[in-house]
Amino acid sequence: MADLVYRRVSSDLKQKIVDNEFPNKRLPDERTLSETYHVSRSSVKRALKVLADDGIIFKKRGSGTFINPLYMKNKTIFHYEGSNLGITDSMKSQGKVPKIKLLSFKVVPASKEIQQDLFLADGDFVYEIQRLRLFDDKPFMIETGYIPIKIAPELTQEIVEQSIFNYVEDTINKSVTRSFLSILASPSNEQDQELLNLKPTEPVGVMEGIFFLDDGTPFEVSNMRLHYQYLRYNTFVMV
Amino acid sequence: MADLVYRRVSSDLKQKIVDNEFPNKRLPDERTLSETYHVSRSSVKRALKVLADDGIIFKKRGSGTFINPLYMKNKTIFHYEGSNLGITDSMKSQGKVPKIKLLSFKVVPASKEIQQDLFLADGDFVYEIQRLRLFDDKPFMIETGYIPIKIAPELTQEIVEQSIFNYVEDTINKSVTRSFLSILASPSNEQDQELLNLKPTEPVGVMEGIFFLDDGTPFEVSNMRLHYQYLRYNTFVMV
DNA sequence: TTTGCAAATTGATACGGTCCAATTTCTTCA
């Protein structure tokens, strides 16, 4: 990680920011940073861009580079989940116990819509995997996923009862690094109410997503219906 | 816009991609592009990074640069709203008629929570602005916003009945370029049901956000409750 | 003291080069 110059600089600067070594909320100018770190100014720019993209700093041409006051005020919100792809890992990191209950697992022909999403042809088959996810024994999400059989021909019930992403990374040696997500709210249906312990007036949050391997291959299309109290999608938006 | 070299290259490449001038889903290598466009390789890299960040292409070291198959398949979903900050403008661009009905407009002391969000001190005052937004005469959103009076001391009822962001950009000459958003689902309350024409079983989508001026000053904290059929938040996530 | 312009500061854009690492393609040899 830190064997890259610009990463070394950006993580060091981030640490200094956290340690409040710039009390006037202003970073040294790029040319000075270039000298003190003994790196080129291009690398400094690249390092600063990382921090700027994270919303930690912002730059004003002609004026200087400044620390986003909110970052110091409330660092916790900057740990946003916008970049968590897998569910299993993001829960484990919070010290919770994730469980999966397999609701159904079968192979079906890909529908027209799934063909388009997963870049498949007529007659291609996909796994249809419906799982209930729990979290300290409380059910919070019904997940229906479709995966082309030709990408993961070896998928078994045992694998599907655990993390599919981890299986792909460990076994096929490809990783899931991108996804396209849609987030919306929806009234709960009977299945939601039964499996997620919801009253009829209580809704679900829906996340629809297509997940890609790092080589760009669409890997899975997934529909996730979450207990409304367990979905909070945080994101930092810049124009 | 196009007077910047890297922007010229990236928008030209994007056009060529849309026009299907790379039928094998592969772009020329960086060195070749550098020659054909008569620009440096650094500029080509920068142009390609723009497209890669947009999810249009992806690069494989040692192999080449390729077009995301999904981009061609379904270009519409790539018009994601993830980067639209203001409501007024993003609706206008869709040819809809946006309207605002002012529900209440007053000055109140900032609560502890708002003090923290907006970086205020004890005793500071904020505007509390509650508005109903309509869209071709159909109400779709109840918005409650808090703005420090010291940032916009001249705010009047007339302004608040239109776009606040546009007022700020035109008058104070600062622009709102960043926001931190949380998106979640919630059962509808009585006010929601009445104003948005919802049944008790129908939920709202909630967007909570803090908006910042381009100098990093927190400008507004806003709570938006949307008719569930009108909230769909699309986003492209990379690790 | 205030106003207005010149100079210094500072980030943005762009160029071109070197070396490296992952991947593919070609060649050689068993």
Next chain:
DNA sequence: TGAAGAAATTGGACCGTATCAATTTGCAAA
């Protein structure tokens, strides 16, 4: 024919430089 290794291809990282544009600062004139 097929496997191993060499060579070419291709994107990644980094450096140093030149020029430009937005902003701030300082100084001089009113």
